[in-house]
Amino acid sequence: MIGRLNHVAIAVPDLEAAAARYRDVLGARVGAPQPEPEHGVTVVFIELPNTKLELLHPLGEDSPIKGFLEKNPAGGIHHICFEVEDILAARDRLVAQGARVLGSGEPKIGAHGKPVLFLHPKDFNGTLIELEEV
């Protein structure tokens, strides 16, 4: 069911410093910060040859990564995202097998303009998993 690893998302306390580290020290292709107010984050995309990284920094009061950074002030890997062909079929299969979908259970439009769902980390070894329909 799951396809490509779409991205690894890393929450960071200082977006400019983190972007500079990846660009200058690791020599990666690092984009400009993109505010995404509807998702409560500012994102820096890092393009690798086979996938991408997303550096996330909170934007606004209700950012979904605010609590994570309070618990992990230095930052850390926040989630990984797998691509699926049909997100409703994926959700139904997951739920039928007892996995928990976060929130209402209905896909939302994610940061790339595609439908996404998040799965409960307790069902997947402490790993927050995003599914994105592509």
Added chain:
Amino acid sequence: MIGRLNHVAIAVPDLEAAAARYRDVLGARVGAPQPEPEHGVTVVFIELPNTKLELLHPLGEDSPIKGFLEKNPAGGIHHICFEVEDILAARDRLVAQGARVLGSGEPKIGAHGKPVLFLHPKDFNGTLIELEEV
């Protein structure tokens, strides 16, 4: 400098249960457990179209992931691995820019039989980064 994302490594408290979740619930291509006594882990490889996941479980008394699982009993993402063409050149560039290489600073032969180094998570937003020469 960094190339492909070689893998995402996830430490898990129960390797069989974790492998079954990825195989049966997420429908991924999951390999058989491979003991790697010289690295202190048993690994299950999960092949995705563009990269792979590695489920890690401690093997032996001195496993490098034992402490991580004590702090994160449910498991969690342990590290991400980037490919580099020349690991000594990569190390020298990193050290020249103030990044810390773990251990002796000399590459070791990693789980895929290639030279690897680990970078200090404090220098990269709480993310443990492995570099592997390919």
